[in-house]
Amino acid sequence: MSETKPLRLLVIDDDPAIAQTISVIARSAGLETEITCAPDEFFRALEARPPDFIALDLVMPQMDGVEVMLKLASFGCRARIIITSGLGSRVMDAAGRSATENGLVIAGILAKPFSAGTLRKLLSVEPKTAPMAPPTVTLAASAGALAMADRDELREALRAGKIVPYYQPKIKCRSGRLSGFEVLARWLDPPRGPVPPDHFIALAEREGLIDLLSEVILESSLKWFGARFTNSDVSLAINLSAITISNAAAARDASPVAGFVEHVTRRCEESGVEPRRVVFELTESSAMRDPAASLNLLTRLRMKGFHLSLDDFGTGYSSMLQLVRLPFSEIKVDRSFVSTALVSEESSAVVRSIVDLGHSLGLTCVAEGVEDARTLSYLNEIGCDLAQGFGIGRPMDSDAVDEWMQSRPWRRGENEH
Amino acid sequence: MNISRLPSDPALFDTRFDPAVLARLIESEDPATLADLYGTFLQSCEKSLGLLLQSLREADVTAASQHAHRLKSASAQVGALALSRMCAVIESDAQRVAVAVFDDWRNRLEEEAAAALDWIRARVTELSACIGSGEFDTSLGKEEGRHG
Numbered sequence: 277m278s279e280t281k282p283l284r285l286l287v288i289d290d291d292p293a294i295a296q297t298i299s300v301i302a303r304s305a306g307l308e309t310e311i312t313c314a315p316d317e318f319f320r321a322l323e324a325r326p327p328d329f330i331a332l333d334l335v336m337p338q339m340d341g342v343e344v345m346l347k348l349a350s351f352g353c354r355a356r357i358i359i360t361s362g363l364g365s366r367v368m369d370a371a372g373r374s375a376t377e378n379g380l381v382i383a384g385i386l387a388k389p390f391s392a393g394t395l396r397k398l399l400s401v402e403p404k405t406a407p408m409a410p411p412t413v414t415l416a417a418s419a420g421a422l423a424m425a426d427r428d429e430l431r432e433a434l435r436a437g438k439i440v441p442y443y444q445p446k447i448k449c450r451s452g453r454l455s456g457f458e459v460l461a462r463w464l465d466p467p468r469g470p471v472p473p474d475h476f477i478a479l480a481e482r483e484g485l486i487d488l489l490s491e492v493i494l495e496s497s498l499k500w501f502g503a504r505f506t507n508s509d510v511s512l513a514i515n516l517s518a519i520t521i522s523n524a525a526a527a528r529d530a531s532p533v534a535g536f537v538e539h540v541t542r543r544c545e546e547s548g549v550e551p552r553r554v555v556f557e558l559t560e561s562s563a564m565r566d567p568a569a570s571l572n573l574l575t576r577l578r579m580k581g582f583h584l585s586l587d588d589f590g591t592g593y594s595s596m597l598q599l600v601r602l603p604f605s606e607i608k609v610d611r612s613f614v615s616t617a618l619v620s621e622e623s624s625a626v627v628r629s630i631v632d633l634g635h636s637l638g639l640t641c642v643a644e645g646v647e648d649a650r651t652l653s654y655l656n657e658i659g660c661d662l663a664q665g666f667g668i669g670r671p672m673d674s675d676a677v678d679e680w681m682q683s684r685p686w687r688r689g690e691n692e693h
Numbered sequence: 694m695n696i697s698r699l700p701s702d703p704a705l706f707d708t709r710f711d712p713a714v715l716a717r718l719i720e721s722e723d724p725a726t727l728a729d730l731y732g733t734f735l736q737s738c739e740k741s742l743g744l745l746l747q748s749l750r751e752a753d754v755t756a757a758s759q760h761a762h763r764l765k766s767a768s769a770q771v772g773a774l775a776l777s778r779m780c781a782v783i784e785s786d787a788q789r790v791a792v793a794v795f796d797d798w799r800n801r802l803e804e805e806a807a808a809a810l811d812w813i814r815a816r817v818t819e820l821s822a823c824i825g826s827g828e829f830d831t832s833l834g835k836e837e838g839r840h841g
Contacts, residue, residue, distance in 0.1 A: 291741070293734040293767045300719050300726055335762055362766040388766040392720040 286327035315339040334361035349378035356383035441497040442671035456511030502547030513555040518562035551581035611645025714772035728820040773809035
């Protein structure tokens with residue numbers, strides 16, 4: 277007979293009375309616990325038996341909680357961390373954000389004096405939607421294994437069909453129904469080990485290969501999408517590189533803007549995909565490289581029926597300006613706010629404000645970085661339209677999309693065919 | 694800083710001890726568990742209090758603030774509310790008041806901590822009687838020997 281192994285909580289608090297109280301509550305919730313009151317003791321326990329949760333006091337005399345978290349991040353620690361402290365909420369929120377940005381998984385903030393209910397809630401886990409590593413974590417954890425690549429290798433990969441589209445699903449917050457997919461480029465079997473997309477896309481931009489890469493991804497993804505989702509309202513979101521926008525706009529005499537718009541329109545026709553089902557995503561910085569030309573290009577795309585999405589909203593310096601100036605139909609709330617919305621009052625306020633702003637401008641609002649069902653529920657409460665993130669579905673190849681369509685827990689019936 | 698903010702202020706001294714706080718926090722009235730937690734507090738409080746008094750004596754405001762912070766949380770969770778509030782004032786105001794105030798703080802803190810520890814020892818005695826075992830009597834006796 278198999279037994280379920282209890283989840284394990286490791287507590288570090290320089291006050292044994294508080295550490296013990298946390299332990300008592302966690303044990304009553306069915307967890308196995310271990311108490312430590314000093315960092316060296318804590319790291320020994322961590323190494324001996326990696327925990328599922330860590331309750332970490334921020335204020336300790338030997339090594340403060342932020343230092344402990346930095347050390348945990350350097351190990352690639354995957355335990356869910358509960359930050360405990362009697363400090364003010366802004367300080368605790370900032371510590372949580374710092375930890376998240378360093379790749380740690382923060383289960384929540386436990387302000388002292390706390391309640392058993394709050395602690396138990398933070399210790400609850402939802403196995404099917406347990407937070408997965410945000411991209412930065414994956415990269416940090418495997419940084420030693422990452423390889424660089426050069427122009428010739430990338431060109432060869434493009435020629436050999438090794439740069440392929442992966443698809444990350446987006447769902448409607450209210451119904452849980454599939455709304456669309458974002459296309460993300462992946463390099464299969466690179467010769468010198470894994471190359472993250474950010475690296476090879478930057479390489480393609482530097483080496484003049486970005487238009488070729490964009491074309492490979494555009495053609496391949498539209499072909500798949502047109503065949504897989506006929507007579508459907510499901511959308512396909514494709515990222516537009518800043519360089520592609522610039523290139524399309526650079527030689528005005530030859531009307532490359534018109535050329536680009538006509539090219540993507542033709543590709544859609546060939547694939548049987550209506551332009552209204554295609555969303556081009558671009559960041560503020562992309563749009564700002566050549567403001568006049570991008571306005572021209574993006575306006576023409578909209579006139580053809582394509583949708584435009586402003587990506588990573590909230591992280592740039594001119595978001596409001598771009599939002600008003602360019603004909604966007606959608607904004608994507610940056611993952612840094614969404615992934616911390618349940619543990620940070622500030623992040624929560626920012627997400628809510630962006631959603632309200634988007635709606636007041638008639639835009640569809642998409643939350644990126646949704647890692648669990650609680651965040652999805654919160655987004656639904658505040659009226660966010662769409663959600664995307666590892667907790668809903670990781671980027672996957674076309675075969676895996678079919679499996680995901682069958683298995684995802686929030687599926688409530690839809691007519692994608 | 695007005696020194697009257699320390700325990701003689703009625704607002705701070707409203708409820709001195711609340712025996713329900715710890716049981717409410719852990720959502721259990723199991724006497725063995727409660728006695729155990731109170732016992733741990735008795736031990737850790739002695740250390741924290743000693744460090745806090747020493748830092749006040751040495752006018753080390755940073756250390757005073759840190760030690761007060763620690764004792765504030767621990768005393769709040771066992772229901773020693775006046776002691777916790779006093780620590781909160783020391784934590785927030787230690788860097789702002791004249792050092793001359795520290796002597797008064799020390800005296801009041803020692804008084805309040807002694808009262809809190811007496812109250813907790815009495816709680817442990819009551820709880821130990823409830824569980825009817827000598828398990829906690831040993832530690833209780835030890836604590837009383839230290840403080841009594």
